[in-house]
Amino acid sequence: MGSGNMVETTTTTSSTFMSDFIGKCGGYVVIDGGFATELERHGADLNDPLWSAKCLVDSPHLVRRVHLDYLDAGANIILTASYQATIQGFEAKGLSKEEAEALLRKSVEIACEAREIYYDRCMKDSWDFMENGRTSRSPILVAASVGSYGAYLADGSEYSGNYGDAITLETLKDFNRRRVQILANSGADLIAFETIPNKLEAKAYAELLEEEGIEIPAWFSFNSKDGINVVSGDPISECVSIADSCKQVVAVGINCTPPRFIHGLITSIRKVTSKPVLIYPNSGETYDGQTKQWAKSSGNVDEDFVSYIVKWREAGASLFGGCCRTTPKTIRGIATALSDKN
Ligand SMILES: C[S+](C)CC[C@H](N)C(=O)O
Numbered sequence: 001m002g003s004g005n006m007v008e009t010t011t012t013t014s015s016t017f018m019s020d021f022i023g024k025c026g027g028y029v030v031i032d033g034g035f036a037t038e039l040e041r042h043g044a045d046l047n048d049p050l051w052s053a054k055c056l057v058d059s060p061h062l063v064r065r066v067h068l069d070y071l072d073a074g075a076n077i078i079l080t081a082s083y084q085a086t087i088q089g090f091e092a093k094g095l096s097k098e099e100a101e102a103l104l105r106k107s108v109e110i111a112c113e114a115r116e117i118y119y120d121r122c123m124k125d126s127w128d129f130m131e132n133g134r135t136s137r138s139p140i141l142v143a144a145s146v147g148s149y150g151a152y153l154a155d156g157s158e159y160s161g162n163y164g165d166a167i168t169l170e171t172l173k174d175f176n177r178r179r180v181q182i183l184a185n186s187g188a189d190l191i192a193f194e195t196i197p198n199k200l201e202a203k204a205y206a207e208l209l210e211e212e213g214i215e216i217p218a219w220f221s222f223n224s225k226d227g228i229n230v231v232s233g234d235p236i237s238e239c240v241s242i243a244d245s246c247k248q249v250v251a252v253g254i255n256c257t258p259p260r261f262i263h264g265l266i267t268s269i270r271k272v273t274s275k276p277v278l279i280y281p282n283s284g285e286t287y288d289g290q291t292k293q294w295a296k297s298s299g300n301v302d303e304d305f306v307s308y309i310v311k312w313r314e315a316g317a318s319l320f321g322g323c324c325r326t327t328p329k330t331i332r333g334i335a336t337a338l339s340d341k342n
Pocket residue numbers: 048049051084150151152153154155156157158195256287289292324
């Protein structure tokens with residue numbers, strides 16, 4: 001490893017990037033939890049087409065605060081506030097292209113700043129660290145979030161994946177091209193393509209990574225509402241195969257999906273790829289894109305999923321966190337469940 005020519009070295013780096021990181025973290029990785037949820041808990045009003053990305057414009061201090069909350073809870077990977085941050089979305093609010101691009105970069109800067117603050121605090125507390133037997137700080141990655149096209153539509157379309165016939169592979173690539181280039185050169189450690197609702201969008205991201213020669217790794221994370229297919233109805237196996245064939249993709253999995261579907265989905269994913277599997281479910285509630293409110297799902301009750309984490313690890317997942325309506329308490333619970341088991 002690492003002794004080949006340039007091309008070979010780049011490829012090798014990508015293919016072992018996540019497994020190396022999992023190793024450094026002790027065999028499993030803790031991802032953060034619901035970002036928007038925690039912003040709202042601190043008083044942010046996200047009833048806006050920019051949703052959580054609105055805070056990049058009007059309350060960056062809250063964005064930093066939420067990153068720190070999740071780092072304190074034990075997260076090894078924090079996702080930036082850029083899920084619903086798109087150049088087109090910022091322009092619709094009257095910002096210039098330059099201002100929009102600066103906000104994308106700022107989402108990564110704030111997360112990196114939070115990581116520095118967290119590391120500084122760890123240094124100051126290093127005496128306690130040693131006393132607790134922890135001699136080294138835990139490794140932390142900053143993942144630049146890219147929400148799906150449905151997120152930009154701001155009507156909950158990321159839970160249907162129905163974009164209509166006007167949206168094609170080329171439309172999706174063009175929509176994301178500049179945003180992905182900017183985030184790839186922003187200082188982030190990887191790009192997290194999140195809440196991918198259909199196969200077309202997975203294909204668009206894979207082709208974009210290739211065409212643009214994106215040099216940082218990426219993960220692909222899909223969402224499901226039946227435990228069998230992704231939300232659009234496309235088979236999970238076909239979606240995961242696209243991720244599996246893309247050399248920049250270093251992990252693949254599921255987010256913003258009810259906990260009750262996770263075990264089966266891990267099993268299905270493992271049949272198609274040997275790349276590390278990530279899961280970060282939501283609370284099991286259902287999102288109403290019109291009112292922008294969450295409601296308890298009728299019939300199926302999802303218990304607090306922290307108690308399933310060890311089973312999900314046994315099923316083959318290696319990265320664990322929470323999505324919408326989960327909190328630092330969830331993440332602390334996940335970190336504890338995994339360290340107790342180790
Ligand atoms: C992951 S969903 C809860 C994000 C918000 C949605 N795109 C909206 O704007 O309503």
